[in-house]
Amino acid sequence: MRRDAAANRERLIIAAETVFAEHGPDATLDDVARAAGVGPATLYRRFANKDALVHEVLSGFFRRLVDAAEAAAAGPPDLGLETFLRTVGVELALKSGLSAPVWGELAPRPLVEHLRGLSTELLAGAQRVGAVGPQITPDDVTAAIWALRGVIQSERLDPRHRGAQLWRRHLETILRGFGADGSAVVEHTV
Structure with a gap:
């Protein structure tokens, strides 16, 4: 070229x-x-078309998130998951229009799945050193990211919250709930 x-x-x-x-x-x-x-x-x-360009853009975005997860995994295990979730929050706040659910089938599934695998490894590392409670599952990490995305989207849509970065406060609440003592986690039995 x-x-x-x-x-x-x-x-x-x-x-x-x-x-x-x-x-x-x-x-x-x-x-x-x-x-x-x-x-x-x-x-x-x-x-050739919009799909080809979207694929290129989303692949680059998710490769950067994979790189961030790998960098977090190379650091102390007690901080890896937290570092990763903070990075995801920043990326989604800056580029919420690039999140996988927005694009459906155009999202780069192999990269998204690889990212989920890495976040599961970060969770396991944090649990091994007691930084995250044993009750937290990979699905909880996924739900935390969905919640961040929802808060970020509401901030974008509601002029009263623009620039407030409520997602950061929400992430702090999530991280407290993930804590090793589990004090913020309420078990429900039926």
Whole structure:
């Protein structure tokens, strides 16, 4: 690929990430081309359709989350899960339009599953050293991420909460509930 063609492709991917992060699936390829400062024909020469561009953008986003999980796993096990959840919160707050459920089948399933596996390993490491209670399951970690995504989405939609970063307070509540003593966890029996 020629240098200018490679530069255009990279500029399109960066612009697409910004546009899709803000507008999700409602964003058009014309929106992306405009944000990249290129004509639609240039975009179509690089990407056959919106799905191809979305796949490229989401793969990059989830690869960065995988890298963050791997970096967290390389650190102290008592902080790994917390570090990972904080990173996910920041990424979702900045780019909520890139979360997997927003895109359905276009989300890069192998990367999403790999990320779930890594978060399960982070949970196991935190439990081994007593930083997280034994009652916490991988499904609890997944639900925590869903909850963060929901709080972030509500912040985006409700002008009263814009910029309040309520997701950070919510994450603190989740992390207290994950604590080793389990004092914030209420067991329900039927």
